[in-house]
Amino acid sequence: MAKDLRDFLATLEAEAPDDLLRVAKPVVPQEFDCTAILEKLDRRGRRPLVVFESPTDVAGRPSPVPVVMNVFATRERCARALGADPARPGMELALEFARLGRHPLPPVTVPPGAAPAQEVVHTGQDVDTSRLPIVTHSEGDYGPCLTMTLIVRDPESGAYNVAFIKAFYDFDSPRRLRITIHSPDSLRALKHYEDRGLPMPIVAVLGHHPAFYLGSMGLTSYQNDDYATIGAYLGEPLRLVPSRTWGEEFVVPADAEILIEGTVPPGVREICDPFGDITRQYQAQTLRPVMDVTAITHREEPLLQDVFAGHRDHMTVGQIPKEGSLFNTLTDRFGSMVKAVHLPYSGCGRLACYVAVEKSKEGQGKAVALAALQESFTFQTVVVVDAAIDVFDEEDVLWAVMVYTDPSRDVDLVHNMPTLFTTAMGTRKVLIDATRPLDRAMPEQNRIPAEALNRVRLEDYIEE
Incomplete structure (x- = not known):
């Protein structure tokens, strides 16, 4: 059997039944019934795939055609679609997309x-x-x-x-x-x-x-x-x-x-x-x-x-593919120096790009930022951080921006670039090199030893 939508729905319902919601009550899609339901779920932090089983058509007649929405609203569900591990929806998923894209x-x-x-x-x-x-x-x-x-x-x-x-x-x-x-x-x-x-x-x-x-x-x-x-x-x-x-x-x-x-x-x-x-x-x-x-x-x-336009369903469907494609392009050019790529939801999965690198000399972070900027005309801000920073943890990325960025040399405004979306930035793009400077004295970042983190199990000390 070839893969199709109904095959995916059946698999999802069998393996993760809480991730699929069927709405049997009649809805009028043209009067915002579908999107209002999804919006209310979203505000509660719920983003299931939803099948509206009894919609009306544009002419107001009962339609025998169910409407399926929110398919891409979580990275975990997208991982299932690609045959990847839904328990690892971060960079592992982007890397799997990158791997598949080469074949x-x-x-x-x-x-x-x-x-x-x-x-x-x-x-x-x-x-x-x-x-x-x-x-x-x-x-x-x-x-x-x-x-x-x-x-x-x-x-x-x-x-x-x-x-x-x-x-x-x-x-x-x-x-x-x-x-x-x-x-x-x-x-x-x-x-x-x-x-x-x-x-x-x-x-x-x-x-x-x-x-x-x-x-x-x-x-x-x-x-x-x-x-x-x-x-x-x-x-x-x-x-x-x-x-x-x-x-x-x-x-x-x-x-x-x-x-x-x-x-x-x-x-x-x-x-x-x-x-x-x-x-x-x-x-x-x-x-x-x-x-x-x-x-x-x-x-x-x-x-x-x-x-579901303007929501996670819309953002994620392009976010994951662009992370994987950009990772391939940057590693083809810069090799193993590039460690991770993420397009955060704060940038709608299109406007902002975070790249983690393991640089060996000054200037490499900015070179990677310039290369990333040219890969998609939807990017308006590119931030490059060290490999120790988790690009999927926006608080971690912003910490690097606040601590490691020297605005006089690490922030660049590029004028008159192609763009797609209307924002206050217009045709300007921002590059931020938030990697730890190598040419000046900087304190080391404090961290718990990896040996201790691997050895200590919370369940041995704390009862849930």
Whole structure:
């Protein structure tokens, strides 16, 4: 059996039943029922995967399609998805992601009859996105929004690019979506098509095994084939099937829950956004491309997956892949000097990056910071600390900043850099070398001997 979303749900329910919550009571996703429930759970420190079993569709009708949310809300659950140890969700998980990323698996193509994602096919006048239980996330959002990945194909190399791209329900037409593309690779492909006056094929994937989505979020080159990369994280070749719209010219994930196929017409822009995005702020309303839907295919009894925007579910799905990808890039360049990488939740899993190094001379910390900054245009602050500092313990990182940083030489402001998110920093980036200075006298950091920590067991001295 190929890995898919329902396979993951069944495994999770069997191995960690408290980590999955089913809501049987009817909900109206378009009236914030789903996100209000998740918000209340989050405020209590609870972040289970939630299956809303009785939602309404956009037209207000009872929908037979359950909505699955909060899949990525904990690193422990993401570890399970990657076959890693959920008891070690810190740097060990990032290192496992880094290891898997070095071993892409070419995908395989199956015939349509072997593809669950095409058990039911809607084309032509039968296409109707209002039948879907699309979620409205935040109070000021433009409207119901699909938050999962869309796929485009590089017209020159033929490589497939899978990226998280928002697709808003279009109240003017059930056969059109309004899409917000941020991925540089997807924008580059769109420019290629628009420069030639051609429509761009694009496909939305509304549900798959979590490893599929985690595998799409690494820091890879433009012509990287994401289908092969995703296979590495699934632990098996990704199964593909010829699309209903373009056949073998554009193949799509065979084990997805729901697929929406369509084209982006050149030069067409419609009002889109605002949307409460990952920075916990609204993206401004603007003009965006549209997607004319040519086909909707799905399983006999599909699930619709959605990301809880602006919360841990949203942050973690990109946080872990970028930690692993960046660790690979930095160790390729600097070797074993680089020990750990973390994108903290305080930076929404995108804006800030902490790197631990074992430097041997001054300047190495800043060199690593510069290299890290160039790997993702979402980074706005990069902090480099010593290997003794736990980058997953933000209090530890800030201690290093307060004690070891000389602002006159260790803090750099880089101007006029590419950026994505709107913050007060604008196009400026900050580099902080918070490693212990080697060229001046500094006290040693006090610590308990490792021998004592290994020898002493709390249960021998303290009764729980």
